[in-house]
Amino acid sequence: MLASISSSILHPSIIPGNCVARRKWSMWQAELRGSGGKLRPGATTMVAGSGGGGSVGIEAVERLYLGMDFGTSGARFALIDKQGAIQAEGKREYPLYMSNEHVDWVRSWKETLFSLLEDVPVHLRPLIGSISVDGTSATTMIVDSVTGEPLWRPLLYNEGCPDALPMVKSVAPPNHTVCSASSTLCKLVSWWNSDASNKSAAILLHQADWLLWLLHGKIGISDYNNALKVGYDPEIDSYPPWLLSQPYAQILPSVKAPGTPIDYLSEGIRTQYGFPQDCVVCTGTTDSIAAFLAARATKPGEAVTSLGSTLAIKLLSTIRVEDARFGVYSHRLDDKWLVGGASNTGGAVLRQIFTDKQLAELSEQINPAQPSPLDYYPLQSVGERFPVADPKMAPRLHPRPDDNVQYLHGILESIARIEAKAYNLLQELGSTPVQQVFTAGGGSKNETWIKIRERVLGLPVRRAAQTEACYGAALLALKGCSPDEI
Ligand SMILES: Nc1ncnc2c1ncn2[C@@H]1O[C@H](COP(=O)(O)OP(=O)(O)O)[C@@H](O)[C@H]1O
Numbered sequence: 001m002l003a004s005i006s007s008s009i010l011h012p013s014i015i016p017g018n019c020v021a022r023r024k025w026s027m028w029q030a031e032l033r034g035s036g037g038k039l040r041p042g043a044t045t046m047v048a049g050s051g052g053g054g055s056v057g058i059e060a061v062e063r064l065y066l067g068m069d070f071g072t073s074g075a076r077f078a079l080i081d082k083q084g085a086i087q088a089e090g091k092r093e094y095p096l097y098m099s100n101e102h103v104d105w106v107r108s109w110k111e112t113l114f115s116l117l118e119d120v121p122v123h124l125r126p127l128i129g130s131i132s133v134d135g136t137s138a139t140t141m142i143v144d145s146v147t148g149e150p151l152w153r154p155l156l157y158n159e160g161c162p163d164a165l166p167m168v169k170s171v172a173p174p175n176h177t178v179c180s181a182s183s184t185l186c187k188l189v190s191w192w193n194s195d196a197s198n199k200s201a202a203i204l205l206h207q208a209d210w211l212l213w214l215l216h217g218k219i220g221i222s223d224y225n226n227a228l229k230v231g232y233d234p235e236i237d238s239y240p241p242w243l244l245s246q247p248y249a250q251i252l253p254s255v256k257a258p259g260t261p262i263d264y265l266s267e268g269i270r271t272q273y274g275f276p277q278d279c280v281v282c283t284g285t286t287d288s289i290a291a292f293l294a295a296r297a298t299k300p301g302e303a304v305t306s307l308g309s310t311l312a313i314k315l316l317s318t319i320r321v322e323d324a325r326f327g328v329y330s331h332r333l334d335d336k337w338l339v340g341g342a343s344n345t346g347g348a349v350l351r352q353i354f355t356d357k358q359l360a361e362l363s364e365q366i367n368p369a370q371p372s373p374l375d376y377y378p379l380q381s382v383g384e385r386f387p388v389a390d391p392k393m394a395p396r397l398h399p400r401p402d403d404n405v406q407y408l409h410g411i412l413e414s415i416a417r418i419e420a421k422a423y424n425l426l427q428e429l430g431s432t433p434v435q436q437v438f439t440a441g442g443g444s445k446n447e448t449w450i451k452i453r454e455r456v457l458g459l460p461v462r463r464a465a466q467t468e469a470c471y472g473a474a475l476l477a478l479k480g481c482s483p484d485e486i
């Protein structure tokens with residue numbers, strides 16, 4: 001039964017062609033099968049109950065698995081059991097603090113992390129066997145390798161360092177994923193070339209890596225999804241020689257598969273929040289990979305479009321495709337590839353113009369079978385990553401009709417055209433052709449938009465069974481709940 005659960009719930013191919021990881025994976029499956037999924041020694045048997053945060057009562061001798069998603073506009077958690085049923089969930093907006101004219105994301109993310117732990121129902125916390133976190137890709141932090149304190153302000157997923165691009169292009173292969181101003185490597189090189197005096201004390205972390213460090217206390221560990229845009233090659237399970245030979249290679253984090261147990265939850269946090277002694281913290285992934293895992297797409301040709309603040313596309317392909325000229329890259333998934341990219345169009349543009357309530361009300365008045373004559377390129381600000389990699393691309397949201405229904409129709413249809421252009425580009429570059437699109441993220445609740453997208457894409461488009469990235473992070477925690485491997 002467990003085998004069917006693991007194959008149906010969790011993509012067994014999350015682990016790449018890495019025999020050690022596979023052996024761990026099979027050991028984990030055998031161990032869990034042997035224990036019948038019962039609590040390990042030292043865990044607490046709980047009575048059924050219901051608590052806040054959307055939890056439901058459970059006959060609890062099972063362990064639970066906590067996934068947290070740190071997206072663009074806010075953070076969410078999902079607490080699942082080993083059948084993948086959600087036992088509790090919740091979300092938090094990011095508190096906004098300013099520091100030196102910038103948003104103090106470090107303070108906001110840290111506060112949000114512990115607020116989410118507070119929101120996990122108290123009576124379920126002793127059941128939690130493992131925790132994982134996903135974050136926005138290429139959100140880059142340079143921190144002190146001892147204290148974890150930031151040495152530079154975090155640079156977000158869509159911020160660019162064009163100053164570093166010529167140097168990165170001079171060392172990386174042509175059109176490599178890192179040859180984009182918003183890549184993690186460009187951010188690293190930009191810092192390295194600045195007046196950074198404390199290079200020997202520094203280490204590079206991604207947003208998810210830093211949040212996980214706050215929980216387990218072992219600094220300098222990342223996963224091969226987050227590390228892709230700093231230059232890690234998941235096909236050889238290593239940083240490539242051209243990168244290791246650079247002076248700044250000294251501050252690169254070590255890299256493990258997503259969902260790998262790192263260490264137990266720190267004692268102070270464990271006792272403060274009431275988590276069990278054997279609660280492990282596992283490596284994470286990026287938000288759009290977590291959304292892909294949540295959607296449980298398993299066949300080549302199946303794709304997940306994350307309609308969150310941005311438009312992130314992941315197509316399961318047997319062929320790896322990389323081309324920075326268009327912002328196309330491939331994350332590894334065992335012997336297959338998640339080919340795609342992330343556009344700066346998406347829900348954040350909608351949120352600048354409409355409230356979520358207006359979106360729902362106006363969308364109901366749109367006839368999705370009717371094409372919109374309006375032709376926009378909806379962006380929040382100048383710059384696009386994919387399917388056109390142009391840091392100078394300007395937003396185009398005019399002419400604006402008087403009627404908001406027509407305006408929204410034009411925007412939704414224009415974003416659908418960008419999505420169609422993206423999937424066509426992946427096929428032109430050699431990926432497995434797309435056959436079916438699942439939708440994740442906040443935009444997946446819009447049935448009108450799904451119908452517009454089906455018409456524009458000429459493909460079946462469905463809302464994913466689970467649309468939240470935090471569910472995918474919880475599946476990673478489920479995979480990684482193996483303290484024996486620490
Ligand atoms: N009914 C709707 N139709 C289309 N988009 C929506 C709707 N409701 C919310 N959204 C969009 O969903 C986005 C939030 O989705 P979410 O997945 O939470 O984003 P992220 O995790 O990237 O912050 C918002 O930008 C919002 O505009």
Ligand SMILES: O=C(CO)[C@H](O)[C@H](O)COP(=O)(O)O
Pocket residue numbers: 071072135136137138157225286287288289308309310311312340341342343
């Ligand atoms: O747009 C984003 C934030 O939501 C990220 O860029 C998104 O995570 C896509 O990156 P990746 O494909 O590496 O997961």
